[in-house]
Amino acid sequence: MDYKDFDRMVNEAESNYTRSYRPATSFPVLMRKVYTWMTLAMVITGITAFGVATTPSLIYAIITNKILFYGLFAAEIGIVWYLSSRINSLSLATATLMFIAYSVINGATLSVIFLAYTMESIGMVFFITAATFGVMSLIGYFTKTDLTKIGGILFMALIGLIIASVVNMFMHSSGLQMVISYVGVLIFVGLTAYDSQKIKQMLLTQDTADEGAQKLALLGALSLYLDFINLFLYLLRILGNRK
16 A cells, blocks of 8 residues: 555545534534524513513503504514525524514514413413423434424424414304314424424534524524424413413
């Protein structure tokens, strides 16, 4: 074996080691960012919701002004759509600011729950949601079962849930609303596990924790944040004590 062959073998070994080593070092960093961003968004949403609910002029404007109320909902949908579809063209700083803006707007719309439910039941349901979310997230992270097919079924069920919710806005059926709430809990419990697995698999493919990989982690944080919020709201409808 001459020197050139030896040098080639060394370079190939180094390349294989680098490819296998980088995911092991970048993956924990990216996963921490997912849950750090998600936690930050939850804190911002909670503070905003409580702040708006305890400011009479703000909560009165949201409740009485339908244009403002539905405008906030439209802004939320627009931010999620834009952030998801344009993530590759956005800078990490811009994407992060949009995520924070979404958290603030969502907090403003969620402020009405403080008028409808007691503080004790809101706190109780929040901890139940956190425990349920944590368990399902761990299951999704550690399970060896491929949840892709389940994710597809849950997505179709979510579309049906949205349609049923829209229909019930006109029917005002308390029975249908309770069914929707129970189904919503099941859907978002499943989606928490599915999204956790999907995020893990996605971030394992990233060689480094560069800006592109961090933007993927940010999208993962947004997905889990939405799972948590929706799970909390459906559980609140079932377990919450109304004022």
